[in-house]
Amino acid sequence: MVRCSIIVFALLAGQIRAQNVINGDLEGVVSVPTALPPGWQAVPLGDPACFATQSYGATPDLTGPNGPLASVGLMGNPFSGNSFVSGLWYGEFHEGIEQHVSGFTVGCAYTVGFRQAVVKQNDALDRSGGWSVYLDDLLIGTTAPSSSSEPPISLNMPWDLRSVTFTPTAPSHELKFLPADDDPDQVFDGLRMGIDSIHVRLAAPVVFQPMLGNDTVLCPGNVLLLTPNVADPLHWQDGSTASSFLVNSSGTFWVEATQGCQLFGDSITVTIVDLPPANLGPDRTHCDEEPLILFSNSVGDHLWSDGSNGDHLVAEASGQYWVQVVEGPCLTSDTVQVVIEDCGIVLDLPNVFTPNGSGLNELWKPIKRAGIRRMQTTIYGRWGDLMIASSSLEFGWNGITDGEQAAEGTYFYVIEYMDERGTPGTRTGTFQLLR
Incomplete structure (x- = not known):
């Protein structure tokens, strides 16, 4: 009952193990008139x-x-x-x-x-x-x-x-x-x-008993089933009482087992490696005017089909290219088929521009373009972060991204186009931004 002389006592329960406590946290909706938390x-x-x-x-x-x-x-x-x-x-x-x-x-x-x-x-x-x-x-x-x-x-x-x-x-x-x-x-x-x-x-203190194994690392997509080799009842960190527990996220997990009046416990820390899947993109045809630069879009130690281990590979000839990326015990890989051909187009691009307000060389855009019907231009930072993208044939980048001036340095471009014959192609490369 709510009145000026009443005091409310709230039971926000800690974890009650081995007992069937309903709403041990005693959470409820504070209102007038009041009601007790469910279960109490x-x-x-x-x-x-x-x-x-x-x-x-x-x-x-x-x-x-x-x-x-x-x-x-x-x-x-x-x-x-x-x-x-x-x-x-x-x-x-x-x-x-x-x-x-x-x-x-x-x-x-x-x-x-x-x-x-x-x-x-x-x-x-x-x-x-x-x-x-x-x-x-x-x-x-x-x-x-x-x-x-x-x-x-x-x-x-x-x-x-x-x-x-x-x-x-x-x-x-x-x-x-x-x-x-x-x-x-x-x-x-x-x-x-x-x-x-x-x-x-x-009341007896928890006694350590190995039940869950050593701390471990999982690769993305993998799970770990914890199955203690002890008799029920078991009590897990989330309050469940099943004979096993499925781990699909990073964290520390523990279990307690009751044997008579004694409580035995163990814990395990599981770390899931943050390894994005390698992705070289779809199979593609690329014009031979500029080299094709392949990125894995993942993180870790790289091994490319030519034996190199940088964060990218320049595909200069037709063929199949692959990459393997390793992070800890985990590996991800991808393969792409590349065809390099003479596209019969003209697309000359600058290797440097200076958006410093001088009025000279303020935009990065094609110096000469011919034989191209449609074109999609995408510019990335040195770590693969997207700077800007446009589908306009007249597009030129002024060095601004998200309303702020981009830093000086090397940038990568990917230009996907269709020539006058309807044949698609891709041009990739790098350029310098100086101020």
Whole structure:
């Protein structure tokens, strides 16, 4: 219930492993009137753990940085995520949340941990308090108090890590959280406590056990199936519990296996090599006036069909050309068929131009052109980045790209054309930009 004396406590749960916790992150939509996050309920009036005396006094609210009632301080920054739940303990109010949690192993010790903070509200000014944690109707612990010297209506909330250890007596229990006042003689109109990032796990520390193999590198398009050679149940980093996990992206992946009351774990880092596929373009016919320059459009160590290892190859004769590009353990390759012929056209191009505002040699364009019906001109930087492209026969480049002056240096051009007979051809080469 939202009123000027209520405090919302949000449970943005941490990862709960081996227990079936619904919406452990306790994320929800902050609104007026408020509702609890899906999967969670209020500890009701009449519950042995709830000391509220009116039904409206057992109604915790979901909140966040903007509300639900920011004008009186019913707001705050969560420890993680977008929201948290807070509960008020004052007079007829005692607001807590609960959830039925399953998956416990009877006789094993577990730890429930969470973040807690004092939330300052206009008429809930108690500076210190903690949380009482119940397993069904049994109080299993009250956390050490947290304190806050923040003024009312403050978003700042110093979140403290707290935990309680317990031993379940059944496979499932009702887990309850209610505010606890450490100094009931200093009420100051009430205590409002926030709670966030809850996690429940076996109390025994995780023991390393090799299950996933060594860190590895994958080539583009490859995947890795992680299949630990241990008995279920397994718990993966994304919360899944399958007997295997398919890796198709870079990252660190971990798994935990429960054997009795002990938790075993292992992790693996997988790196997928960033290797674009080699692409020499389509088979083509090229006029012999200018050499044809082939680029792989990939990165890594190159090996061309002529044995060279530069980032490009000049195709001076008809034939088949290929390239292999290696990056780490990965390889990509491509092949292109080239026909070099006398096209019977005239296309003379400058090897340098000076777009410096002098009025001389300001454009890079054909010096002489004849026998060409259509033409597509594309200009690239030395690393293959596109500078400009045009399909106009009268095109000339002024050294401007994306509204800025291009740097001095070497540029590559590709001119695809159709002659008067309808025969296509390609002219490639380089030129210098000087200022």
